[in-house]
Amino acid sequence: MSEQDWRSAGERIETLIAASATGGAVFQERAEELVRLVADLYGAGLERLLDLLHEREVLSDDVLAALAGDDLVAGLLLVHGLHPYGARTRIEQTLAGVPHVELLDVSDDGVVRLRMLGSCASSAAALKVSVRDAIEAAAPEVTAIEVEEPEPKPGKVIPVAALFSRLAETSEQVS
Numbered sequence: 001m002s003e004q005d006w007r008s009a010g011e012r013i014e015t016l017i018a019a020s021a022t023g024g025a026v027f028q029e030r031a032e033e034l035v036r037l038v039a040d041l042y043g044a045g046l047e048r049l050l051d052l053l054h055e056r057e058v059l060s061d062d063v064l065a066a067l068a069g070d071d072l073v074a075g076l077l078l079v080h081g082l083h084p085y086g087a088r089t090r091i092e093q094t095l096a097g098v099p100h101v102e103l104l105d106v107s108d109d110g111v112v113r114l115r116m117l118g119s120c121a122s123s124a125a126a127l128k129v130s131v132r133d134a135i136e137a138a139a140p141e142v143t144a145i146e147v148e149e150p151e152p153k154p155g156k157v158i159p160v161a162a163l164f165s166r167l168a169e170t171s172e173q174v175s
Contacts, residue, residue, distance in 0.1 A: 016031070046082055064084040068084055068090075091106060091135055091142075098127075101131055102115040106139075110143035116128070116150055
C-alpha cells in the first residue's frame with residue numbers, strides 16, 4: 001500500500017465513522033466500537049512484533065530509528081504508545097532543522113517551552129504556527145506549547161547629548 005493509499009484509507013475511515021451517525025446513535029456506537037477493537041488488535045500485534053524482535057536481539061538502534069523514521073509505522077506506534085523515542089527526543093528531532101527556535105523544556109505533564117530567537121514579526125508568527133503543527137504531529141501527548149518571545153534588542157540611538165555637542169561645535173566655527 002503506497003503512502004497515498006494509506007493516507008486515503010485513514011481519511012475514508014473518518015468519513016465512514018462520521019456517516020455512521022446517520023444510522024442513529026446505536027449504529028454509530030457499534031461502528032466506533034468496531035474500529036476501536038480492530039485498532040486494539042493491531043496494536044497488540046505491533047507490540048508482540050516488537051517483543052519478538054527484541055527477544056531475538058534484532059531490535060537494534062538502527063532498526064528502531066528506521067521504524068521511528070517511517071511516517072506510517074511511527075504514527076501507528078504513537079497511537080498504541082509503542083514509539084521507541086520519548087516526547088522530548090521526538091520534539092528535538094523535529095526542531096533540529098528549524099532555525100530561530102530553541103527547546104527549553106518538556107515537562108512531565110506535557111508542557112513544551114520554546115524560545116523564539118530573533119526573526120521579524122511576520123515570519124515569527126508563521127514560524128510559530130508551523131512549529132506548533134510539527135510538534136503536535138511528532139508528540140500528540142503534548143498538552144500545551146508555551147513560547148517565550150526574545151527580549152527586544154535596543155537599537156542604536158544617537159544620544160541627545162551628542163546632538164547638542166555637534167551643534168555647539170558648529171556654532172563655535174560660525175562665530
